[in-house]
Every structure is written in C-alpha cells, then in structure tokens.
Amino acid sequence: MLKIINxxxxxxxxxxxxxxxxxxxGNGDIFGFIGHNGAGKTTTIRSVVGxxxxxxxxxxxxxxxxxxxxxxxxxxxxxxxxxxxxxxxxSGIAYLNFIxxxxxxxxxxxxxxISKYADAFELTPNLGDSISSYSHGMKQKLAIISALIHKPxxxxxxxxxxxxxxxxxxxxxxxxxxLCKEGSAIFFSTHVLEVAEKLCNKIAIIKGGKLVACGTxxxxxxxxxxxxxxxxxIETK
Numbered sequence: 001m002l003k004i005i006n007x008x009x010x011x012x013x014x015x016x017x018x019x020x021x022x023x024x025x026g027n028g029d030i031f032g033f034i035g036h037n038g039a040g041k042t043t044t045i046r047s048v049v050g051x052x053x054x055x056x057x058x059x060x061x062x063x064x065x066x067x068x069x070x071x072x073x074x075x076x077x078x079x080x081x082x083x084x085x086x087x088x089x090x091s092g093i094a095y096l097n098f099i100x101x102x103x104x105x106x107x108x109x110x111x112x113x114i115s116k117y118a119d120a121f122e123l124t125p126n127l128g129d130s131i132s133s134y135s136h137g138m139k140q141k142l143a144i145i146s147a148l149i150h151k152p153x154x155x156x157x158x159x160x161x162x163x164x165x166x167x168x169x170x171x172x173x174x175x176x177x178x179l180c181k182e183g184s185a186i187f188f189s190t191h192v193l194e195v196a197e198k199l200c201n202k203i204a205i206i207k208g209g210k211l212v213a214c215g216t217x218x219x220x221x222x223x224x225x226x227x228x229x230x231x232x233x234i235e236t237k
Contacts, residue, residue, distance in 0.1 A: 078147035
C-alpha cells in the first residue's frame, strides 16, 4: 500500500532531515515509526502525505506516485498531524460534513460512520457545538473521526495518542486493529514504545534521518523489550 523509496529531504542547512529512507507498509500492517525528537519522523510523514516536497526518491501509494498523481494518492489516504488545525468557527458536525463533501462520501455511509465513531469517542453530544469550544482532546477525537469517514486505505498518523484520555486511546487502538483486519494499512509515529510493541506488527527506528532498524516487531526487538532496543540503537549508532 505504501512504499517509500530512497526518500531524502533537506531544509536550508546541508544536513538531510531524511536521508535515503526506504520502507514498505503492506495491506493489513500496523507499522510503528519510532525516533527521538528531531530524528526525521514528522518530515517523513509530511513528505509521504504530500504536505512537503522532497528532493530525492519517491513515495508510492497503492501503485501511484505522490509526486506525479498527488490528488489520486490523497483520495486513498487520511492524515492526522500531531496538532490538527481545524476550522474552529464550524460546529463539529459541520466540519465532518465538510470533510465528507471533499471525499464525496455518500449520505448513508456518512451518517453511519459519523454515528459509529462519534459514539465510540463519546463526542456525539458535542457535535453541535463550535469547535472553538472543544478541548485539545476533543479536537483530536474530531480529527480522527474526520479521517475515518471516507474509509481510507492508508491511515497516516503523527503521534496520535497525544492528548487522548486512556479510554479514547484504547478506542483508537481497537479501531486501528479493526481497520487493518479489513485490509487497510496504518503508518504512525509514536513515543509510546509500549503501545508500539503491543499494537504494531512492524517497526522502523530512525535516527538522524536514517533508518537504524526495520522489520517485524519480533525481529526488531528480539529477546529484549522495544524500549531497550531503541535506547541501545540511539546511543550506539
């Protein structure tokens, strides 16, 4: 579903924020992307979803290049940034309908999925309220619901559990698992290594813009915990 091929991205300095990165996320994968602050996670994610341009390499989504056919690629995916910017003058339900219109989601599917996910995240009573009145956690929940209502084939998330209460975080983990059982793919960054170890079937660890480990969760962690492996790799490579 997602192939990152020799991806390189630089900013104004000569140092590459991402340096010839290669990885692949298949249908049904929950792929955890791990690294310290400044390692290149967010730059990679923003390049994958077409927010950032990049100098070298390519990103292939369901067989299409994000550079050559960005609109078609974006129709296949949903992206939730670490700090979602929402149209705060809208109500929650107006925002969800706006997103539904963009993705041409039919009225029946739209009603069904908004009801399903708003109930799951306990946001239904607040959908008529202005987004400006929402807490950070409520905004995060609304962004997640908006990403799910067009049934994305690829879900890309940057630190999705930040700001969520424990029940909402559990709900999101269950939804992620269900999506992958249905054949979707998930690629997400997180600092919560315990979650990544339990939830993901594949892991990549990035340091200084380069991958230092990539494979199945069992291959990456071996007989150790993911936390131990991560700390060792970050300190020694």
